[in-house]
Amino acid sequence: MYTFCLNPSYCKGCGICIEVCPKSAIKSSGRIDAKGHELPEEQDMTRCTGCKLCEIVCPDFAIAIASEESTEEVPNEEK
Amino acid sequence: MPISGSKHLIQPGNYYLQGAQACAEGAMLAGCRVYAGYPITPATEIMEHFARRLPQLDGRAIQMEDEIASASVLLGASWAGTKAMTATSSPGFSLMQEVISFAIMTETPLVIVDVQRPGPGQGYITTSQEDVMQARWGHHGEGSIIALSPASVQDMFDLTIEAFNLAERWRTPVLIMAEETVAHMREPLVIPPHAEITVVDRVKPQDQGIAPQDYLPYGHGEVPPMAIWGEGYNINHVSLVHYEDGTVTRYNARTHFENVSRIHQKIENHIDEITKVDARFIDDCRHLLICYGSVSRTGVEAVLEARERYGLNIGFIRLKTLWPFAEARLRALVPEVETIFVPEMNLGMMIHPITEALRDRCSNIISIPSLGCLHTPDQILARIREELT
């Protein structure tokens, strides 16, 4: 099972991640943040295969796909 | 910093060389191992000499597609840790101004030789001093610059080494404002023992024990230590107004002022250290001749004859450094005089900062212009006598 980790301070709501996801695992949240960006969120991560296309196409390095197998704590860039 | 012991470097001794060759040999002794250029009369001999000689020293010479590319090569070479030079003439010098401006802001050591020819436009291919203002003001934006003025083949050798040393010491582009006369003339040249030649290299952060994670590309002092590419310092060269850490967002007027004025003052605060002025017969002189470059050769002849044959008490000053302008040094040297003559191979350029500096010491400052050819001693002397007798 994968987790869609989004860094909201990097994401600009371009929607390309949603567009490329082959499994429709993520969707637009429908909410606009304080900067005017419509951020994505998980739709159904049981569909996610961990292909990481969303990570690859993200223009702002805002996404990380985490698998529950990986126990390594990656530093939060938000600091 | 000792000169590398390559047998291919020009060896100590007496030579009879062209100014162009002397310039190139001086550069190679100073450690220049990258040359890029574009053919242009009367500077091409310098490139041709480098093209023959640099491979012997494990260096690389390239003819680029234009002068802008040639100057741009120097940026990359310098950032990769190698001393680099180009030589051009006046039209090519105009093309290089953007790169010079960029080099000032990024604080990149490099040397550009302008073998001046007359303008404007194609002008002609003889000698000139018409770019001496362009040297200071030709680059867009603020920022001071260092410009040297050789007057002999020996100078073409000595001042080229000096130019590289100044560039490395102050992290700045340095201009050698030669003229066709001095680049094409052939004269005796003395190469001293290599141990007697001082060669300066840039200070790197490693030299000051600064680790990559602590390094501020534009910090650590008036002249920031310079990291070179390939050594793990993750240095980014940037010419937009920047903070000491190299970031470029969060623009504000105060940071802008600090950034640019440090670069400006880096040179302007050290004029005494940087500049060289020669003076003869200054004590109690009643009149004065101030000149630079090749005109110094005929100018000094005119002064000697004026003194010995006509009994005129005229002193002689030669500016070896044009920029930064040695105003304080001039004011310290020059007493109150009745007349100052400024012969130049242009319609009067350095006469302006000279007048600004000495206006209260002399109310009769006279330009002696010549376009396209070197003044003869007689020409200068005639003007002196016309004024004084």
Next chain:
Amino acid sequence: MSTSAHPMLKYLKTQAPTGPRLPLILCPGCGAGQVLNYTLHAVDRILEEDNWPKEHFVFISGVGCSSRLTSHYLQFDSGWTLHGRSLAIATGALLANPRLKIIVFTGDGDAAAIGGNHFIHACRRNLNMTIICINNGLYGMTGGQVAPTTELGETTPTTPHGNVEDPFDLCRLAETAGAPYVARWTTAHPRQAIKTITKGIRKNGTAFIEILSQCPVHKKTAPVELFRRLREITVSKKDTDAIAAGKIPLGEFCNLDKSDWIARYQQIIENARSPEAD
């Protein structure tokens, strides 16, 4: 709140004493950030597989939105340089240190307009560098003006009555000028782009890789719409019928073996320094 970070962030400078450097200054949905993402994936792969020292990688850019990628983001040596002159600067760096692995980010205006002369000569000289040209068909930074790659008839702020010029085919230009490795993809072809960039970096000689990209702000179109359009207007280079009908070919156009400038000049150095030469 997320606890994982994008895997390529390890190659970026995210913080500064003055505050966070990210997100990238680029507009939402701009393709340039994607090209950086693809390039870092390529470099990551090479660092893992080829044992090249990370310190040897150098990124050089000129001026424009594409060139902002180096402005203060990279955990590599880099240079954010003069408009159009990055290839000449890269040439200088290689003449000084041929071991540097130089990757140039440029745009269509930076490479083919003001940089055109340096572009064709860099391809001709075959120095070992990878040129990644982010082609959005306009001048983004200054407001969307016409570029040498803008389609005929397009309205832009400097062609308000329609562009009367035909565009360059940058890949054909590079190939004709002599670059031994020339390829084209779009931001909508991420895996192909990463594979090609990897190959280009590994290629000895000048590798020219054009990535067609989207500018949502000046096209006044949502990023996703432009992303889809990039897939619609392009085809594999093998689809000659579609290309004849006006689609843009994608893929590798040439991959030649050609001795590079440094290797040829090295022969000159060795001859000049040999004992017989004295």
